[in-house]
Structure formats: structure tokens, C-alpha cells
Amino acid sequence: MITADILRQYRLPRTLARWTPSGAPGEVKVPLSNEYLAEGSTDLYLNGVRPTDRIILIDDLISTGGTLVSLIQAITTAGAEVLEIFTIGEKTENKGRDFIAQQTGLKVKTLLATDLHDDGQGVRSRVMHVNLGMLDEACFAQVSQHFPPGFCRIGSGAESHAGAHS
Template identity: 30%
Template structure:
């Protein structure tokens, strides 16, 4: 089974010229979903991972499954104002402006090993901000795992540049 075949491409979404890579078709295919989780977990099996941090929103689905397989806790990383308890946050640059991601102040403890998970790495802005957030809390980010890489946008290289090894399962050219 080729995982790329389980991912739907939607042209001109959210704006003209963009090819949106939609993993809801992969998630709805039991075999593809299982294989995806197994492949995301495999490089980290047998390693001590205390927490899996998932980036809103598809990173919650994948990260929860990965955390379960690794017998780790799960930490949601969300946009500002979405978490109910006291939070810590990091601002990061967008194409036009800034955004903020947050996690609960007690989401990770100093010294815990954390794996970052999301569905896609594009420019890497959100992923790098998530690493900064986790490191500010004292976590050791031991890796990152994504289903899709858009290598033309350079996000994987940005993450490696801040010292985070990563794995991706499928690469698509373009945006």
C-alpha cells in the first residue's frame, strides 16, 4: 500500500494555486491509518519517550495514536486561547503577521523526553515554534514525525537546523 495514494489532493484550497493535502481519506482507511501510525512509531520504539506533543488539529489524532503505541502521555499544542488552564506560549511569524501557540503550563516537566507529531511539515514555522515552546518548559525534544513533507517549502530543513531529527512518510512537490 502506497500511503500517498490514501491522501486526497484538493486543488485551489484554501486559495488558488495551492494543492491541499487532505489526510482525512487516510484516516478513514483503517489499513492506511494503522500503517501510518506504525511507521510514525517505528523509529522511536524501544526509546524512552515521556510525552508526545501533537499540534492542533490533525496532530491530535495522530499524536494520540502514537502516544498510545509508545506508552507515553499526550500534550496538545494549540492556538492561543483554546486551552482551559494556565498556559505558556510562543509567538511565531506567519507570511503576514504573527500567531501564538500554547500548551498548559504543566504539559511537560523539565527533563522529559518529547516527540513532536503533526500531519504535515511545510514551511516549518509552527513546528519550530512548538520546539521552542517545549524547550522553554525544559523538555528534551528527541524527534519529530510527520506524515507529509512539502520539501520545496523547506520546513524539514528548518527543523533540522534547530537540532531536531525528523522523519516523514510521504513527500509531495510544490506547495
């Protein structure tokens, strides 16, 4: 919903990738595998991307990276260029960011990084840190003082995770 509002405000087009074909002219079909789908069991279908398009790819979550790699493959097969990749969350234990970089050479920017943690009552997902973008140091210091040291980070998450701030 956030993406749709931003695109509408700037009058930018939007397209969606689907697991079912639409039959539209120029539809691109690529294989899809991820943590939920076995390799060779499903395809991804992309419509509305032209060879001259420059794409900002937005996904809610990166886990193994399989879905994003398939999307990138579909976009490049259509002749377009991926400019940026953004996700809201990242399951770090599945190393999807590394897989995407190895397969495509592209970096992923994320807002929240999570991992699995045993809290004594079972294994649960927890937010490890949040990437706050390019804030000036004073604003960053003001925001991050309300969180544990190292939880807030300057940057987009596309950088090495070693650059934590307190």
C-alpha cells in the same frame, strides 16, 4: 487518531499545542508564524509539558517549518527535550526541513515527500517518494517492485534525499 491509539496502548501521555490560551498553570506562550500566518500575528500555547519530559513531536505536515520551530521553542522553554520529530507529509518546495535544522539543529523524519508539478492541466501536488523506515533489503525489494524506480526509500527521511533506492 493513530497517535492517540499508540499513546493509549503504551500508556504514554499526550498534549496538544493550541492557538488560544487555556490559562492552565505552566502554560508556555511563543510566537508562531508559518506559510498561513504572518510573523507577529499569532501565538502558540503549550500546556502539560514538564522540565523532565522527553518529547516525541508528531505533526501531520511540514511545509515552511514555522509551526514546528515554534513547538520546539515552546518545549525547550518548558525545560523539556525533543527526542524525535515525525511528520506524515512534507511539502519539499518550502524547504521546512532545512529551516528546522538551521533554527534548532534537529532533523525531521517523514513518511511522504511531495512537490509541486505542472501536469499540463495546472500545478498540482504530487508524491515524489515514500520513506519506508528500516526494512531489510529483501522486504524492501518486494515492496518497492510495485512502484516506479526511486519512489520507495529505505530510512526515515531524516537522511539526505540522495539515498534513493529503486
